[in-house]
């Protein structure tokens with residue numbers, strides 16, 4: 001026995017604590033209607049995976065709103081535990097990259113959609129999906145950033161790779177008071193960019209200014225279907241969480257050679273645009289996916305966030321929540337009624 005004890009890599013394999021814990025479980029009845037409730041479950045109920053994590057915080061993204069309700073085609077099987085993001089501490093690991101006590105964060109990989117997610121006190125996942133949390137970011141801060149925030153970072157990185165510099169002019173953020181928009185606003189303003197935020201909620205103007213926006217643009221001023229394919233060259237870059245007619249308008253307002261990072265569809269999946277901005281102004285439309293990003297790209301984005309994101313600004317955008325609040329908050333985010341970032345204390 002002592003020989004085997006020597007060769008078993010004991011640094012990463014730990015005894016799991018067999019205690020029931022809470023999870024927000026969504027069930028579907030025979031009529032196809034979904035309902036959610038906090039249930040007590042056990043480790044054996046969790047899906048397979050090679051790392052078990054004690055979740056500290058999760059968050060709420062637009063996709064979570066869908067998965068908390070009818071699923072929007074994202075959830076394959078019920079019962080389901082939603083929560084597309086989580087941050088916590090490794091409890092046990094069969095993977096040499098992670099050991100008990102490591103602080104980790106997970107976004108993407110269809111976690112919380114196809115796989116059970118972070119609205120639970122414990123989760124079991126594939127080690128390939130995890131990213132070690134950089135020093136300087138707490139698990140709470142990581143979830144204030146979450147998928148929305150890392151996507152804002154991916155977008156900023158894409159724009160900068162295509163030549164965006166602060167001296168090029170103002171950057172437009174659409175859906176500015178939402179999750180992606182809030183982080184994008186604070187991030188770019190802190191990196192020295194002049195930021196203009198589009199919002200449909202005039203009451204969020206002060207909030208957006210505290211994040212660093214220097215101009216607030218009313219949604220109705222930019223949401224109409226295009227009348228002319230080109231308008232005056234205004235924006236040196238754009239992070240667009242809205243899509244639809246707004247993105248079409250924005251394309252015609254971009255400066256020569258500027259890029260738009262297309263992130264979301266809060267205003268619609270259609271793109272009623274013309275190709276003229278691409279042909280006459282060399283405008284670039286950059287697609288941003290956060291779900292299947294390679295590992296190196298993720299660690300780079302978290303490192304950039306640790307370096308460039310003003311962490312004290314997170315306090316201005318955090319809406320604290322518990323598992324019991326999520327049913328209502330899920331409805332709110334689908335109606336564009338959540339300001340900033342919801343951080344869910346699952347314990």
Ligand code: NDP
Nearest residue numbers: 062175176177178179180199200264265266267289290336
């Ligand atoms: P939020 O709901 O937090 O933010 C969306 C914001 O868009 C709202 O707060 C609102 O901002 C604005 N908005 C809502 N409805 C409309 C409308 N009908 N017309 C114009 N503007 C509208 O969601 P998230 O920030 O979490 O996500 C934003 C989008 O990005 C979603 O579509 C989401 O699916 C997508 N996304 C994509 C990712 C990717 O990998 N590509 C990753 C993360 C998110 P305001 O009140 O300021 O106008």
